[in-house]
Amino acid sequence: MASGTRAERVESRERNEKWKNPPFxxxxxxxxxxxxxxRHCPTQFGxxxxxxxxxxxxxxxxxxxxxCLPPVxxxxxxxxxxxxxxxxxxxWQHPFGPEDPYD
Ligand code: SF4
Ligand code: SF4
Known part of the structure; x- marks a missing residue:
């Protein structure tokens, strides 16, 4: 499965197909x-x-x-x-880039 971890999602550029909600x-x-x-997006998603x-x-x-929704x-x-x-x-320069706040 190429989309289980954030690193795998960044590598494959694929969303986890098990996620039920649409992205925002x-x-x-x-x-x-x-x-x-x-600052409120969980690090496992980032x-x-x-x-x-x-x-x-x-x-x-x-x-x-x-x-990330209100009141955030x-x-x-x-x-x-x-x-x-x-x-x-x-x-895609941002995930795992020099200023990745989640890495
Ligand atoms: S907190 Fe991050 S993963 Fe969660 S809905 Fe907002 S952007 Fe998406
Ligand atoms: S206004 Fe909302 S979407 Fe824009 S940076 Fe602030 S929290 Fe994020």
Missing amino acids: KIDMSICINCDTCL AIFNHGIDVIILPELCSGCEK CPVDCIVPDPDWNPSPDDW
Whole structure:
């Protein structure tokens, strides 16, 4: 199984097919870049990153655990993304990169 651990998900770029909830995404038109969600995403998922001026969720790493939702996010801008698209290549520089907050 290529998607059991975070490291395996990063390697395979695949979401764990056993996860029942869809991944979440951040509505950047509402997000105030407070980074609170980033600190509340469990390390075994480690899905939220600063990406330039944006805060992003890599859907392949997001289990849908909802730990980043309000009251963690003060503006309620993290929304389910059942029709998610694969993360672009440049998003994959963050997991296990030099500034990975979950590593
Ligand atoms: S739903 Fe859970 S895994 Fe997904 S970004 Fe939020 S805290 Fe992280
Ligand atoms: S907690 Fe909400 S407002 Fe703060 S960075 Fe995360 S998504 Fe943006």
